[in-house]
Amino acid sequence: MDYEESAQFARDLKKLLKRFRTLEEDLERAKRFAIEIFHADPRVDTNAIEQIPGFCTDEILVCKIRKFACGALKGRGAMSGIRIIYVYHVSARKVVFIEMYFKGDKENEDQEVLKDYLRKHGA
Numbered sequence: 001m002d003y004e005e006s007a008q009f010a011r012d013l014k015k016l017l018k019r020f021r022t023l024e025e026d027l028e029r030a031k032r033f034a035i036e037i038f039h040a041d042p043r044v045d046t047n048a049i050e051q052i053p054g055f056c057t058d059e060i061l062v063c064k065i066r067k068f069a070c071g072a073l074k075g076r077g078a079m080s081g082i083r084i085i086y087v088y089h090v091s092a093r094k095v096v097f098i099e100m101y102f103k104g105d106k107e108n109e110d111q112e113v114l115k116d117y118l119r120k121h122g123a
Contacts, residue, residue, distance in 0.1 A: 002094040012100040022071035061088040
């Protein structure tokens, strides 16, 4: 599976890394144990990822990682409050990370950022 980051995601990650120093390692773990498992076999549901309604088609799935274990937030496990929004391109088996935020700072994903990405990439 291929992974890319949008400019918005890179900014979000850089900002959050100042507060949560383990995010890069945590993201690598989420790639292996959440994203790849979720998209490899649709029958396996880890409850870590959900599709965002209104954006998904047969070719793309817009998803949110809700259960993201952050090592810098000890004792909270997968309920860290970190959220990651990404677009999965089904035929290319490619994940593009769109946005990352801490739920204590922001309640929901920025739907305008999602719409802008989908408009620019013909999805």
